[in-house]
Amino acid sequence: RELQVAVLGVGMMGADHVARLYSRISGAQVVAVSDAFAEKAEQVAATVPGCRVIGDPLAAIADDDVDAVLIATPGQFHEEQVLACIERGKPVLCEKPLTMEADSSLAVVRADDEYAARTGRRLVQVGFMRRFDPEYAELKALIDAGGLGEPLLVHCAHRNAAVPPHFTSEMMVNDSVVHEVDVARFLLDEEIAAVTVLRPKTTRHAVAGQSDPLLVLFETTSGRMVDVECFVSTGVGYEVRTEVVGEDGSAMIGLDAGLVRTSGGSSGAARSTGIAPDFRQRFGRAYDIELQRWVDAARRGEVDGPGAWDGYAAQAVCAAGVEALRSGQRTEVRLASREGTPS
Ligand code: ISE
Known part of the structure; x- marks a missing residue:
């Protein structure tokens, strides 16, 4: 049935x-x-x-x-x-x-x-819906086929137009950067071992008292690095970009290059593409x-x-991320043993 x-x-x-x-x-x-x-x-x-x-x-x-x-x-x-x-x-x-x-x-x-x-x-x-996004799936297939050689670095941007007034910097880690945690684990097929969070100059549009944007750095167990710009009050739209840099090439997704439109006007001719307003459109x-x-x-x-292990690993990395945000220090991820939990 x-x-x-x-x-x-x-x-x-x-x-x-x-x-x-x-x-x-x-x-x-x-x-x-x-x-x-x-x-x-x-x-x-x-x-x-x-x-x-x-x-x-x-x-x-x-x-x-x-x-x-x-x-x-x-x-x-x-x-x-x-x-x-x-x-x-x-x-x-x-x-x-x-x-x-x-x-x-x-x-x-x-x-x-x-x-x-x-x-x-x-x-x-x-x-974690990004694993099902056709662009992420293609990037993953490319990496797995050896198309980039050994992946070394991942650069991520995760931007929201705006967030509700209760959205704290801790929530930026737990609710937003958590997606990059899963993307990094998914694309690189290994765990994240340490997290560092930096607080660049804050936008005047930030939720009162919060740091926005944040720069987050993950180190994986084999020593690869993943940097994430998380910026939740851009006033623009929903932008999620990921670039993987390997020994033999790099590949990027999230350029929103669907329809490319040209237009004229008093400020000059332009070529433009749309930007999704939020995740329901971008990841529909x-x-x-x-x-x-x-x-x-x-x-x-x-x-x-x-599965459950991916949910757990993401929580463990975010817990280290929140600690790193508060302390300003590089923070190691505490992960339990995976005994009896096949991938
Ligand atoms: C929200 O919970 C999400 O899952 C979105 O993907 C993320 O961009 C947003 O910042 C979160 O609040």
């Missing part, structure tokens, strides 16, 4: 996923939604025929009609909800963060391991591919994307 999905949390991301599952993903049906704001849940449920509102997210996970769960609730609820999915043996796609701290993420890794040891099947996928295709593959894999009893 089609995969019967419950979506927990139908704010911006969750509502976007409900619409996606309903209109663009095959083999799945949204049968239940849950949200702390009952009115919001009713509103979203009304857009999908046959979709029920189940107020209590744990009851939605336990419901007999629900085969799989997509979690898009605020991060502090993820731990309890993901663990409940594992307990019920239900595949779960959890938006990042997997949980709020590295320790609790490690507990999820161990629970998923324990389930896999018993049943031969894993359940947890983390919503990535989300579609991510969800289609999640649904297909769940129906086969598999996970086909970043």
Whole structure:
């Protein structure tokens, strides 16, 4: 039968996923939604025929009609909800963060391991959608085919037009740079061993009291380096660029070079391309591919994307990143042993 999905949390991301599952993903049906704001849940449920509102997210996970769960609730609820999915043996796609701290993420890794040891099947996928973006996938394939020779450096830019007033520099690390953490681990196929965070001169558009932009440096276990410019109040648009520099060449993605338009005017002729306003446009295709593959894999009893370990490793690097931001010092990442956790 089609995969019967419950979506927990139908704010911006969750509502976007409900619409996606309903209109663009095959083999799945949204049968239940849950949200702390009952009115919001009713509103979203009304857009999908046959979709029920189940107020209590744990009851939605336990419901007999629900085969799989997509979690898009605020991060502090993820731990309890993901663990409940594992307990019920239900595949779960959890938006990042997997949980709020590295320790609790490690507990999820161990629970998923324990389930896999018993049943031969894993359940947890983390919503690092960039891995499904066609440009990132092409870059990864190029690296894996040896097209750049040995990769040595990665340069990243991650810019947002604006962020809400509660968005702190810690959140820049935990919510924004976390994507580059996953990209670096994905592209280079190794762990990040140390993090340094520098605070360049701050824009006058920064959230009061915060450092924006930040420059973040990752060192991998084999000594490669990844620099990340994270700038969340550019006033421009959503710009995500990644350039990998190898021994035998370099490759860059994220130039937004879709449609190139020429125009005239009093200030002179120009050639321009568009810039996505936010991640829903820039990574729309990535989300579609991510969800289609999640649904297909769940129906086969598999996970086909970043798993619990990737969620844990990202949390461990971000924890070191927040420490580095506060201290100004190079900070080593504390990572547990991966015993019993195959890649
Ligand atoms: C948000 O949570 C994301 O995941 C976006 O990709 C990122 O660009 C943004 O800064 C975060 O707030």
